Amino acid sequence: MPRASSKFDLPEMITSRTSLRDGDVLVISSKYVAISEGRTISLARIRVGDEALELSKKYRIDRRLCELIVRESDSIVGGVPGFILTMRDGLLTPNAGIDKSNIEHGRVVLYPRRPAESATEVREAVRFRSGARVAVVVSDSRLMPTRRGTVGVALASAGLEGIADLRGKRDLFGNALKVTTQAIADDLCSASQLLMGESDEATPIVVVRGLRKELLREAVYETKRFAIPEDECVYIRSWKN
Numbered sequence: 216m217p218r219a220s221s222k223f224d225l226p227e228m229i230t231s232r233t234s235l236r237d238g239d240v241l242v243i244s245s246k247y248v249a250i251s252e253g254r255t256i257s258l259a260r261i262r263v264g265d266e267a268l269e270l271s272k273k274y275r276i277d278r279r280l281c282e283l284i285v286r287e288s289d290s291i292v293g294g295v296p297g298f299i300l301t302m303r304d305g306l307l308t309p310n311a312g313i314d315k316s317n318i319e320h321g322r323v324v325l326y327p328r329r330p331a332e333s334a335t336e337v338r339e340a341v342r343f344r345s346g347a348r349v350a351v352v353v354s355d356s357r358l359m360p361t362r363r364g365t366v367g368v369a370l371a372s373a374g375l376e377g378i379a380d381l382r383g384k385r386d387l388f389g390n391a392l393k394v395t396t397q398a399i400a401d402d403l404c405s406a407s408q409l410l411m412g413e414s415d416e417a418t419p420i421v422v423v424r425g426l427r428k429e430l431l432r433e434a435v436y437e438t439k440r441f442a443i444p445e446d447e448c449v450y451i452r453s454w455k456n
Contacts (some may be wrong), residue, residue: 258279305442312325
């Protein structure tokens with residue numbers, strides 16, 4: 216896909232360069248979605264408030280970036296020099312998802328404003344233009360606790376069962392599963408990361424083909440549907456205790 220740094224027609228970009236089939240899943244970088252929607256901003260335009268100034272001193276981050284983090288996050292959890300850990304739509308998100316890579320110096324890319332709506336709109340537009348019934352997953356990369364390196368996570372999906380509930384099913388020895396769910400959309404994002412990469416690969420869209428038909432259904436997952444309440448999260452419960 217061509218490099219982009221300003222608003223563009225994402226469905227046209229996809230359908231003009233990709234041959235699609237019914238049942239394909241489009242895993243699209245959240246940054247590419249955001250750029251297509253014009254969600255980029257120049258740091259030079261940012262007016263900085265008192266909270267951002269305090270965060271800038273504490274975590275040694277550009278005060279203008281701190282101001283955007285304050286605006287884009289639901290709450291500030293903590294941080295280390297260079298990173299502020301935030302909560303956004305129920306998910307732990309470093310720097311509120313704001314990205315400085317693969318964009319002109321002095322500009323940053325924000326998250327799509329409403330990822331689930333973005334996924335739905337792209338899906339419908341691609342079907343209208345190509346005739347193919349596809350699913351769409353908006354993907355981001357994330358560090359996981361105690362793990363080295365990034366993996367893929369889903370911010371939203373449309374046309375896909377994003378989480379498979381396995382509770383009540385039985386394992387190989389007949390034991391009933393009590394809490395297990397499978398993060399289908401996240402799994403697709405992590406697999407796609409192998410092709411998307413994290414530097415200059417210029418592969419913001421991956422087509423996944425051959426997914427089990429029962430996972431392809433008229434479902435929309437917004438970011439909060441992928442989140443787990445804090446009192447059910449083993450990591451957060453353990454830290455609090």
